[in-house]
Amino acid sequence: MYQLFGNCLIGQSGGPTSAINASLCGVVEQALKSKCIQNAYGAINGIEGILKRQIFDIGSQLKSKDDLELLKTTPAAYLGSCRYKLPAIHQDTETYKKIFDIFSQYDIRYFFYIGGNDSMDTVAKLSQYAKKIAYPIYIIGIPKTIDNDLVGTDHTPGFGSAAKFVATTTLEITRDSCVYDVDSVTIIEIMGRNSGWLTAATALARNEYNSSPDLIYLPEVPFSIDKFIEDIKLVKKHKKNVVVAISEGIKNVFGEYICETVNQGFTDAFGHKYLGGTAKILENAVRNRLRCKVRSIELNILQRCAIHMASKTDLEEAYKIGQQAVKSAENGYTGKMMILKREPGPEYKVSIDSIDIHKIANVEKKVPVEWINEQGNDITSELIDYIKPLIIGNVELKLRDGLPVYLVLDTTPFAPKKQEKVV
Amino acid sequence: MYQLFGNCLIGQSGGPTSAINASLCGVVEQALKSKCIQNAYGAINGIEGILKRQIFDIGSQLKSKDDLELLKTTPAAYLGSCRYKLPAIHQDTETYKKIFDIFSQYDIRYFFYIGGNDSMDTVAKLSQYAKKIAYPIYIIGIPKTIDNDLVGTDHTPGFGSAAKFVATTTLEITRDSCVYDVDSVTIIEIMGRNSGWLTAATALARNEYNSSPDLIYLPEVPFSIDKFIEDIKLVKKHKKNVVVAISEGIKNVFGEYICETVNQGFTDAFGHKYLGGTAKILENAVRNRLRCKVRSIELNILQRCAIHMASKTDLEEAYKIGQQAVKSAENGYTGKMMILKREPGPEYKVSIDSIDIHKIANVEKKVPVEWINEQGNDITSELIDYIKPLIIGNVELKLRDGLPVYLVLDTTPFAPKKQEKVV
Structure with missing residues (x-):
């Protein structure tokens, strides 16, 4: 493991969840504390936006505690999202070349992608290509989906x-x-x-x-x-x-x-x-x-x-898994997805770890048949016990005129500094 | 005006609203304080339930502050509801005779009906019949509807x-x-x-x-x-x-x-x-x-x-209008619907009054055309200003296992005391 110095880029992908911005918040906050990461950039509309250089400086706008808190409780994917499936590397090297050229122009050495199954496929492919061309970058997937269908993690944020x-x-x-x-x-x-x-x-x-x-x-x-x-x-x-x-x-x-x-x-x-x-x-x-x-x-x-009914447990876990993703990258991890591990014992407790991305991309985790009753028209108490702790705690929203207040940032894209030097 | 001593009966009718139980709470609380009212009874499924003697003692179960608070934030009509239109008095005196026999058996001298347009029709007809047969009772309608389509009141609770x-x-x-x-x-x-x-x-x-x-x-x-x-x-x-x-x-x-x-x-x-x-x-x-x-x-x-997103202003008004209904009845008012009056001035403030029930039953209040834009595809700022103050304030729900806790009462109907004497 060796430390990389440069910028970090964060993208969101797939359907929104109430917790997706809490993870974004965790990443940005930790990135701003990092000694290796200079700037925290946001990619608008995920990988689709990266290909169009829709990159803006989110870190410089998110320095106050209040703004960070507000981001946590702002619904829908703050950075915008996409449903874009990267082609296989051997089929279309051009797309990968373009992405990594852009990474290089913006001096991206840390890439965090918050998403579901398809997004983890993107993380897997980008990690693979980075290795192939020996581009120095740490790439980490951060799970989110309301469907809870990602393997490797006890459950998914959102x-x-x-x-x-x-x-x-x-x-x-x-x-x-x-x-x-x-x-x-x-x-x-x-x-x-x-x-x-x-x-x-x-x-x-x-x-x-x-x-x-x-x-x-x-x-x-x-x-x-x-x-x-x-x-x-x-x-x-x-x-x-x-x-x-x-x-x-x-x-x-x-x-x-x-x-x-x-x-x-x-x-x-x-x-x-x-x-x-x-x-x-x-x-x-x-x-x-x-x-x-x-x-x-x-x-x-x-x-x-419906962030107005978010689970505090969920938002806290999403936030922490975002922070931990940055720490893992700083420690040299790449090609991983962060996971939640439920500790054994009567009290609900999770720890955060990571897993090799190739083990989880494109695999759907379904409800085990033993958690469905024989008639196929109900679930068992084991499944109820599994979900129960995940909904604990209410999130208090900041209100104005009786309605929730959300964060507003300037998402105007900027040209990369390296490119500016060239021009 | 002369004071009546006896029991009060409360019914709910029409579609539920988040505030309908706050009004019920206001009525019961005030009835329990009243020197004229002995017991506060609930009619299950409104007038339909009364005809089936589905009457239970709600007052005796609602004495703690906690229970009253819990009732306020329990969704859906607590007493159950109905969509029952009373026939015209001259067409079917039997139904009215039956209702008032039951009123007499349960010694009902105060009747409060929480509902919308159709329910106010019931209030109007019962008041008319009581007058006709000179049955001593005070009958008051308490408005509720999410549709806000009742005339005479600035807006409706719910x-x-x-x-x-x-x-x-x-x-x-x-x-x-x-x-x-x-x-x-x-x-x-x-x-x-x-x-x-x-x-x-x-x-x-x-x-x-x-x-x-x-x-x-x-x-x-x-x-x-x-x-x-x-x-x-x-x-x-x-x-x-x-x-x-x-x-x-x-x-x-x-x-x-x-x-x-x-x-x-x-x-x-x-x-x-x-x-x-x-x-x-x-x-x-x-x-x-x-x-x-x-x-x-x-x-x-x-x-x-969705009581989890109720307006505090709304619930408070619904509660107060319920209390005020009892006070009005104690003061000898009958055949009235309680109303909210918005005070003039920049600050939102309402007072509670009442209006003759015959003026409002079966009349729908629509959005005035001058509050709709010329194209017919938007509303004007006057309408926004009218609604704005009504959504202010959040209601905190009591939670258990991450979910709201609701009130549970014993709603078993009981036979009237008078009838017991007869048997």
């Missing part, structure tokens, strides 16, 4: 806050669902195309005065509308108001998304395909077959941006 | 909290909508079948770092999909990420709901009508005509049950 919003909202919806003396079915649709972690978080709404959601369906188990209707009928035998939680990504036995299979039947007057949500489709199925009051609720992007 | 949730969520969605470097249109659907007050609250999300929502459509103005598309095209000329707020109740020039007109074209394989939301229909229209990324978000019942 998941706890989304879980807290989902559980709180489910509890509120459940209470709302039983105000009328009328039989009803309420279907809540939660994000998660291939993994059901977040949908499972609805179970946290159960307590001594609320037994709902009564049924929970995850994408890990094949879904059948007929079975779904039968399940509801069974619950209705002893309960007036049924609440069901479903993952947007539930699939039939052939692996086809329910929303895609059923939508095929719908076209408008122009012959355009009507794209509805999974819950809406099930709402119609329940209404047509059970003839009772039914409502579907898609929690939609609120799950990833 | 509106401020819904407005705060809507504005906060719009701000969060707006930030989320611009994380990618891709042209996009986001359509947010807000509750309001005939009045656009709540949709207007999205405008509060605008501040020095956010100019969205860019377009706002209320049900008070006829809606045209063609004009809507043209409006978006205009905004897109200078803005990458367009955010639009629409009322669920927007109607075409013939007064037909957009969701009903367009849905006619959709049936599934079984010939069943596909019921979609208004925003979903517009999402499809934008996608088909503008060929850009588009997303629709229905805030759904979260608007009325």
Whole structure:
């Protein structure tokens, strides 16, 4: 290991989470303290922005404690994001050459990329290329995703806050669902195309005065509308108001998304395909077959941006994992993703470590089958115990006129200093 | 005026709001202090429950300050609700006879009904019947609705909290909508079948770092999909990420709901009508005509049950209006609805008064046309100024395991004491 002197660049990628800016905050704060890092730069719209030289000086604007705190509680990816998959190195060396030319022009020796599965693929490829051309740089991935589907880490930053919003909202919806003396079915649709972690978080709404959601369906188990209707009928035998939680990504036995299979039947007057949500489709199925009051609720992007319901535990972990990423890089680590390790024992405690990026990129962590009940319509207590500590603690937002205040920075890109010298 | 001694009965009716239980709390607390009121009873599911003798003793269970505080922040109508329209007195005297027999059996001399427009119709009819049969009782309506469509009062309890949730969520969605470097249109659907007050609250999300929502459509103005598309095209000329707020109740020039007109074209394989939301229909229209990324978000019942984002101002007003209702009844008022009066002057201040119930029942207060811009796609600053003070202040929830704690009472109905004597 040898120390590198130069600038650091931070990017965010993939879908936003409530905790993604807390990690950014941790990186910037630690970078500003570092003896090796001169400037902390932000890349606008991730790797896509880097290719367009959309780089601005975030560190010089983030020196006050207040600003750093405000960044933590500002929703959505502060630096902007992208969904950009780098080509394989042997297929398109030009893109890599361009990125590393830009790295060199801005004297980037530390690169931190905050993202999910696809973003870790970017970290893996860039690390590989850096090694190949022997460009001296430390590259670290920082996990975030509300889906909690990254392997190697106990859980992902962002998941706890989304879980807290989902559980709180489910509890509120459940209470709302039983105000009328009328039989009803309420279907809540939660994000998660291939993994059901977040949908499972609805179970946290159960307590001594609320037994709902009564049924929970995850994408890990094949879904059948007929079975779904039968399940509801069974619950209705002893309960007036049924609440069901479903993952947007539930699939039939052939692996086809329910929303895609059923939508095929719908076209408008122009012959355009009507794209509805999974819950809406099930709402119609329940209404047509059970003839009772039914409502579907898609929690939609609120799950990833409702910072007003963030988990303090989640934001703190996201912040610390950002700080630790800088320390790891200073210690010569590269081609790694930071991870959270849950310590054994009755009390919840995590430590931060890192793992070789090639072990985790492009692998999805699904809910283990042993944490789903045999009927495939609920989860086990082990899964509830796993999620429970992640939603602890409220985050206090700074308010003005009754609404949260967010951070505003000047994100105007600047030309690199090295380039200026050339001109 | 003469004082009546006996019990009080409280009912809730119509859609829940975040503030409806704060009013209930105010009534119970004041009733317990009253020298005229012996017991404070709750009617389960409003007038529908009264007819079934679903009456329980809420007052005896609500004596600690902690329980009263917890009731304030418990979402959804605590007593349960109904959508029951009383028949005209001359058409069906039996129903009225039954209600007043039950009132007599439970020795009810004070009746408080917390609800919206339809509930005030109930208050009006019961007051009229009491007068007709000279039954000594004081009957008072306490307004609540997230729709803010009751006349006679400056605004309705429940509106401020819904407005705060809507504005906060719009701000969060707006930030989320611009994380990618891709042209996009986001359509947010807000509750309001005939009045656009709540949709207007999205405008509060605008501040020095956010100019969205860019377009706002209320049900008070006829809606045209063609004009809507043209409006978006205009905004897109200078803005990458367009955010639009629409009322669920927007109607075409013939007064037909957009969701009903367009849905006619959709049936599934079984010939069943596909019921979609208004925003979903517009999402499809934008996608088909503008060929850009588009997303629709229905805030759904979260608007009325998301107590985690309640306005402190709203909850306080709802609580006080409940207390004041009891005081008014003690002072011999009956056949009235309590109202909030905004005092003139730069500082926001309200006083509480009452108004003859016949003046307000079954009348809808719509957004005045002078508070909507000429184009019919935005609101004026007067309307923003009107809503602004109503969302001030956060409500701190009591938490356990990271989730809000709600009040649990024994709501087992009991037989009236008088009846017991008879048996």
